[in-house]
Amino acid sequence: MREKCLGDIYEELEQNYNTTFVMYRFKEELHGEKIVEFITEIRKVLLPEYFSCKKISLNKVNQIQEKIELLMRLTSNEDSFVQNNALDFIKKLPKLRELILQDIESAFVKDPAARSTEEIAIAYPGIFAVMVQRIAHELNKLGYYLLARLLSEHAHSKTGIDIHPGASIGHSFFMDHGTGIVIGETTEIGNHVTIYQGVTLGAFSFQQDESGNVIKGLKRHPTIEDDVTIYAGATILGGETIVGRKSIIGGNVWLTESVPENSKVISKFQTKILY
Template sequence: MSRPSYMKDCLIPKRRNGRLGSGRAAAGRNLTNQRLGTLVERIVETYQGDSGINFIDAANLPVRGQILGILELLFEVLFPGHTGNKAVTRSNVRYVIGDILSQVYTELAEQAKRAYQYQCRVQKCERCDCERMGWNVALELLDSLPRIREMLKGDVQAAFEGDPAARSYEEIVISYPCITAIAVHRIAYELHVRQVPLIPRIMSECAHTKTGIDIHPGARIGRNFFIDHGTGVVIGETSVIGNNVKIYQGTTLGALSFPRDERGRIIKGGKRHPTIEDDVTIYAEATILGDVTIGKGAVIGGNTWVKESVSPGVTVSSPNPDLIYRKNEKKTRTRTRKT
């Protein structure tokens, strides 16, 4: 009986001088055909049913690597010359940008088609024109790029004006994690509001992994947004952030509680995250929970826990901790001389 195809390329260690290696190394490599076949059957058994973590006998899902590649291409358009991947000059800029846009259009349309096909399978649709929808949403994203670029100009300016350590706009674009996270978010948001499945979350989680800043693609963010330092920032799906808002590391704009149905399952949807109005500053490790409003010009101090609305122009702070100061005593060591 011939071996299954998955076994034909299996690397089974060969015997040398009548022996299959020796000691611990041999035991680690001793994956026999019988053991491999048994293992494959055990794993395939777990694919029975539709648990959501296997996707068999259906159109391919969007490819994460392809989507990350699309983001890299879009960054070439949003920040020309800053990535260093392409030399951009005044004489070739139209050619370079045109070439990138054509590539993004083709690749994004394919990935969006896959995302729509996934949605059709889940919703059991029969008449969806997934390919046409993919081309349309890719074109709509490209049309939004001039507006995204204008917003990113304001974000970079806000970072430059808000951080005394910033030396130049170029330094901010190249090195500041907040610009990466915000730029990815502004792209993902355009796809999210057009109800493209999967791809916006793939993009936002890529930025989260890379920067430590977690912004759900559904969050609505205004102009001139600055996240200082950035590590540990969480901005939930239904958050609304106005213009000229500055937040520091560790800030959470989260949900206070989740309503549940009669079976105890979370009811999804609905406004459950804060609204931050214009000109608000939120300092490090502040936690703001629920569908509350932080009024225009308010200041939320560090390490605060806020679950009620704050009026415009109000400063919120927590009591100063009781600090204990103790003088360090220098310890002296006595030595005994041996006789």
């Protein structure tokens, strides 16, 4: 009896599962290449002054629309509304550009090491990660959950920053250094928030139904209000946890309850150096 080849395995999967159309299409058509190509091209449209030229032609925008429409078709069973959804996404580009430029400006203002906005746009991993997340977030809202995750996971693999497409992030968001940051699906982040490396905005626990299955769709991750700064290694958990505006959360803090605005939270094990 001959060994089963990969094609045989795929065929059996198709017979047993209705969702393996995705697996088939990814096998050759996606495989990451189209995701990377799309991010590369849309970055030229969103930030032409840094990645292409001073002016974007209508033809370039049409090309982006074609690419996103293709990706939508590759990752969804619902083909009937793809063209309209792709157009809806294209209409979001001016707002996305505005948000990303505000993120870049925030990084320039807050990081004393930054010499130019060009350096930030091209070289800062946090800017790349939040740019991709903002794109993925719009696709997530349109119902293209798998495509949104593929985009965000590419950014995750490239930067070490893991932001779920479902997270809601206000303007002027800055992740300094960035490596190791994790932001969960139902996180809500306000405006002018700064987060340092190794921060986790996660779930404290998962509610279960009578059968012991995790209940999906609940608010599991914290809310971070405007002008909050969270230092390296802090962990903030829970859907009911709210960090009030203008608060400072110190490094390595473990926080599972809300704090009012203008709070300063530090670890009780923080070392004190006396001179």
